[in-house]
Amino acid sequence: MKNKPKNCKVWGERNDVEKFLQAADLFYFSSILELNPLVVKESLSYKLPILMRKLPTYLNQYDNNNLVSYTNGDVNQTKNLILEKL
Numbered sequence: 001m002k003n004k005p006k007n008c009k010v011w012g013e014r015n016d017v018e019k020f021l022q023a024a025d026l027f028y029f030s031s032i033l034e035l036n037p038l039v040v041k042e043s044l045s046y047k048l049p050i051l052m053r054k055l056p057t058y059l060n061q062y063d064n065n066n067l068v069s070y071t072n073g074d075v076n077q078t079k080n081l082i083l084e085k086l
Contacts, residue, residue, distance in 0.1 A: 021046040026085050028052070032073070044068075049085045051078070 001010065014020075021027075027043040029052035036057070043050050044067060052062075054070040062068040069085065071078045 017042070018046075021048065024048055026051060026082065028078075028082065031055075034058075051081055051085065 004010070011020075021043060024043075024046075025048075027039075027048045027050045029037070029040060029043075029050060031037070032053060032055075034055055034057060040050060040052065040062070044065070047067065050062075050068045051071055052068065053073060054062075069081055071081055
């Protein structure tokens with residue numbers, strides 16, 4: 001935390017996550033190991049475009065969702081997808 005970038009704000013525990021979802025333009029979910037994350041479903045309920053990895057545990061659940069795009073973890077590919085979505 002001592003070396004975090006100046007443009008990074010640490011909000012801590014919150015009970016008003018909906019405010020962040022309503023203000024967001026894109027949800028980037030970078031996790032490489034998940035089961036069935038609620039945060040993806042919450043983001044979809046706010047009609048947010050989502051960029052995330054295609055993990056085997058999702059069982060193709062998001063493949064036909066127009067709001068979901070997959071990244072392979074490559075920094076340039078991810079950057080281009082973010083720019084495309086925004």
